[in-house]
Amino acid sequence: MRIEKCWFCSSAVYPGHGIQFVRNDAKIFRFCRSKCHKNFKMKRNPRKVKWTKAYRRLHGKDMTQDSTFEFERKRNRPERYDRNLTENTLKAIKTIDKVRSRREAKHIETRKKGKKAQLMREAVKELEQSISLVKAPSVLEEDKSYTLPKIKVKVSEAEAKNQPMEE
Amino acid sequence: MGGKCPHRNVKKRRYSHKTHRRDKFLVKGDDMVYDQLKKPDEEKKPLPVDEDLPGMGQYYCLHCDRYFANVAVRDEHFKTKRHKKRVKQMMGPAPHTQLDADIASGMGMPDNGPKLMSM
Known part of the structure; x- marks a missing residue:
């Protein structure tokens, strides 16, 4: 059935x-x-x-693409009964199910990870842009502890030369 | 939509929506319309003359599955928001099918076995 x-x-x-x-x-x-x-x-x-x-x-x-999805299929071809084959299939079902559930859990874990980094990025951006709502700009100038330290990024010479070309 | 109820004096139940409800089920399914639209032009047959339909069944909108009395009314229909929405919907991805449902549940493509007759 x-x-x-x-x-x-x-x-x-x-x-x-x-x-x-x-x-x-x-x-x-x-x-x-x-x-x-x-x-x-x-x-x-x-x-x-x-x-x-x-x-x-x-x-x-x-999870969308996985090799474990290849087993369950609509088989429109009648299969001749074979006792050994049936036994092996029943055994395999258990292991495949275990593998699939493990992979699914892993998929969820990886999805969660990306979210945390994204939330962090958004929080940093919001802090940079709207710190003035919490503290007046004059206070920020006086007390440097409220602003995030500026990150220095080295620019290679080739890149520095290219920049005026854009204008 | 919907005709008037005989009991006009009852304020709460003024209109019957029976006809509207019935029409809803007579309309073709999305997938049927989609398949019709996907057909190449050679396979499309001229519309059969049917005296029970409006305009002898000659003025038909394939997207909305509706017959019209004449060309003018049909062209007016083509300008409506409802029709345009429908056209946009039909331009999009194919409607959901049982095969999509099977694949979404983690099944592979159906196995029909080797082809018995080689053409």
Whole structure:
């Protein structure tokens, strides 16, 4: 028996669950629960609804490209029963699942890292630009401790020569 | 949109939205319209004459799936905001399909086995 995927949210639809809609051009739409069915009837685009897998994939929230995605497929070719093969497959499912969950956790970790650096950059910029809201500019001139120290960057000679050319 | 209710004296329920609701389901799905638009020009057939449709079914807007009484009305429709929005939507990426849903859930491309008949 096949475990289908919901048209709207891409979650698994187990036998006896959800609802199926067959349009008059014979296209099948499966839904895992009434929530997804209602959203479909409202003509919502799954790519624009934040809680669906399609949205999360599109916006880089989830891992997209990975070799573990190659195993689960819709196989439209009947497989001849083989006891050893079945046993091996069942064993492999466990390991693959473990590998995938580990990679997914790593993906989330890397996403979080970038955010911290970005927040820091934004905070520094805001401090530079709007320190005058906290302290008057005259105070800043008197007390140097409020301004960030200027960073000296060495400019190579070739670059220094090129600059007047731009004007 | 929607016709008038017989009970005009009841202030709260003045209009019935039944017809509007029904029309909503008669409109073609986004993916069907998209497929129609993607078809090359040679495959497109001339519109069949249907006396039940407005203007004998000769003045049709493919984007909005609507029939019009004559050319003037149809051209007026082409100028509307709703039509332009629809055209813009159809120019964008292809509508969501079951295959997209499968791939988003972490499945690979479907495996149909080797081709049995070589053409």
